[in-house]
Amino acid sequence: MKHVKKFLKKVKKREKEIEKHEKREKIHHIVRNEVKENYVSIETSVKNIMSTNLKVAEVGQNLREVIELLGDFEITGVPVKQGNKVVGVVSDTDIMRVMKERNLIDTKKDFINLEGLEKIKVEEIMSFPPITINQNEKITDASDLMIKHKIDRLIVVDDNNKTVGIVTREDVVKGLTAEFFLKAAKKSEGRAISSNVDVLLSILRKKGSLSIKSLAKEMRMNEKDLEDLIKILENRGIVEVIYPLIGGPKVKVKK
Numbered sequence: 001m002k003h004v005k006k007f008l009k010k011v012k013k014r015e016k017e018i019e020k021h022e023k024r025e026k027i028h029h030i031v032r033n034e035v036k037e038n039y040v041s042i043e044t045s046v047k048n049i050m051s052t053n054l055k056v057a058e059v060g061q062n063l064r065e066v067i068e069l070l071g072d073f074e075i076t077g078v079p080v081k082q083g084n085k086v087v088g089v090v091s092d093t094d095i096m097r098v099m100k101e102r103n104l105i106d107t108k109k110d111f112i113n114l115e116g117l118e119k120i121k122v123e124e125i126m127s128f129p130p131i132t133i134n135q136n137e138k139i140t141d142a143s144d145l146m147i148k149h150k151i152d153r154l155i156v157v158d159d160n161n162k163t164v165g166i167v168t169r170e171d172v173v174k175g176l177t178a179e180f181f182l183k184a185a186k187k188s189e190g191r192a193i194s195s196n197v198d199v200l201l202s203i204l205r206k207k208g209s210l211s212i213k214s215l216a217k218e219m220r221m222n223e224k225d226l227e228d229l230i231k232i233l234e235n236r237g238i239v240e241v242i243y244p245l246i247g248g249p250k251v252k253v254k255k
Contacts, residue, residue: 042176046142047135048235049175050156050165056081057122059088063095064117077153079166080126086155086163088126093152098125130155135164139175142167174228196221196229201238201253209242209252 055073057066059082069078070092077091098120099105104113132155133142142154146169156165196219203218204210212230216223230251233239240254 042138042140044139044175044236045135046133046137046139046154046156046167047165049139049171049232050135050167051171052165054079054163054166056086057090058082059121059123061122062118063098063120063122063125064114066090066122067095067117076168077166079130079155079163080122080128082123086130088123088128089130089151089153089155090122090126091152094125094127127151132157132161132163133167134159139167139172143172143176146172175232197233200226200229200233204239204251204253209250211248211250213248215251 055069055075055078057069057078057080059080061069066078070076076093077089079086080088080090099112099117102116102120104116105111131145131149131151133145135156135158145154146152152169154167155163156167158164199219200215203215210218212223212226215221216226219226230239230241234241237254239251241249241251243249
């Protein structure tokens, strides 16, 4: 029930979320267009940015159960399975849409028709068939598929067509943006351009290792944004995160 209440609050904040979504889409298109113009070449593969800790819904589940699943793991969408096969994808956007279409929600009265949600099976509203991408494809290929199909997530498969992960538009934007600006800075000869990556590596080389909190303070950077950047660099083998017996995790340049 607690996640249903959270979902209600999320619906009420939908306008702000739509603004964020539109901003993310705008960044996505800007960076993607620059890449298409061959300003820089993006080499990162999908497997470096995808989420592998998959949470899934089953075709027989109802929407209330799916809302609880999304809330438990603080995610916005999941693959839908029938047996061992992924047959579709469902997102919070799909759920919001059907709730409004069937008058199952009244944000002014803080009301959600739980019985109505329980009568709707996930297969009734999921997107199908799922759009997939091989884990070895580049994130630019993932970007193209999302733009072509107007979707926000892709199912990631291996060479045997086995589902191994999921990648979202947010993952792609972060991956594209980080690599684009890093390479763009290095490609701009004769100009003193300093990227967050260069600053981060410079600090770590001087001080050996630092906590994320200390590093964010030195860089005057938001901790969440720094964590995203560190994750990208860690996936590429540039830095590593160490976990000492005492204190929080620290970051250092990988030798």
